[in-house]
Amino acid sequence: GQNIDQPTEMTATEGAIVQINCTYQTSGFNGLFWYQQHAGEAPTFLSYNVLDGLEEKGRFSSFLSRSKGYSYLLLKELQMKDSASYLCAVMDSNYQLIWGAGTKLIIKP
Amino acid sequence: GAVVSQHPSRVICKSGTSVKIECRSLDFQATTMFWYRQFPKQSLMLMATSNEGSKATYEQGVEKDKFLINHASLTLSTLTVTSAHPEDSSFYICSARESGKENSPLHFGNGTRLTVT
Numbered sequence: 672g673q674n675i676d677q678p679t680e681m682t683a684t685e686g687a688i689v690q691i692n693c694t695y696q697t698s699g700f701n702g703l704f705w706y707q708q709h710a711g712e713a714p715t716f717l718s719y720n721v722l723d724g725l726e727e728k729g730r731f732s733s734f735l736s737r738s739k740g741y742s743y744l745l746l747k748e749l750q751m752k753d754s755a756s757y758l759c760a761v762m763d764s765n766y767q768l769i770w771g772a773g774t775k776l777i778i779k780p
Numbered sequence: 781g782a783v784v785s786q787h788p789s790r791v792i793c794k795s796g797t798s799v800k801i802e803c804r805s806l807d808f809q810a811t812t813m814f815w816y817r818q819f820p821k822q823s824l825m826l827m828a829t830s831n832e833g834s835k836a837t838y839e840q841g842v843e844k845d846k847f848l849i850n851h852a853s854l855t856l857s858t859l860t861v862t863s864a865h866p867e868d869s870s871f872y873i874c875s876a877r878e879s880g881k882e883n884s885p886l887h888f889g890n891g892t893r894l895t896v897t
Contacts, residue, residue, distance in 0.1 A: 701882070701883055702883050704885055704886075711871075711893075712890065712891065713786075713873045713888040713889060713890050713891040714824070714873075714888050715888070716885040716886070716887065719883075719885055721883065758823070758824070762882075762883065766882040766883075768814075768826075768886065770823055770824050770826075771823070772822075772823040773823050
């Protein structure tokens with residue numbers, strides 16, 4: 672079956688760095704997406720990785736290792752507004768998105 | 781950037797009535813749109829894939845006669861919750877991908893919070 676695993680919840684301190692991991696097992700692979708979802712709102716797109724390596728976009732970076740079925744989202748210089756759920760999603764061979772359950776990130780002052 | 785407009789953002793209806801939710805891609809064409817449901821503190825659950833000009837594909841366990849989907853144009857899909865009941869109260873979110881760009885990210889509407897009394 673298809674499976675996406677990510678931690679349920681993480682806590683970090685304002686100004687610090689946090690890494691949210693995601694492992695996956697899917698039928699084929701056409702890319703991995705990270706989305707941010709604030710409570711009561713729809714998800715917003717953060718990043719897309721289809722090749723191995725690190726993609727950097729401002730304070731956020733995303734890493735992919737296809738051989739290990741592994742990705743992480745790295746958030747630097749954490750701000751209180753970064754408190755949200757972070758969703759990992761993998762696009763399978765049929766271009767369908769398989770969603771993880773999301774990681775709730777709590778930022779403390 | 782690509783914008784998806786979803787309307788209404790919030791609706792309260794009485795049990796037994798029907799509610800229609802619209803999802804529009806404002807600056808791109810979308811052959812395929814997706815309808816999700818999310819209960820509090822739970823992950824997104826795909827309900828159905830809406831295909832322009834053809835029947836929607838429903839996920840297992842989703843009643844097609846209860847959740848009617850119409851994708852009449854390349855920029856509009858609608859979800860109608862028929863004979864709504866309190867257990868249908870949820871956050872409904874649509875998303876769309878630009879036609880011909882299967883690897884591109886999904887763009888989400890702002891969601892519709894449905895409360896059935």
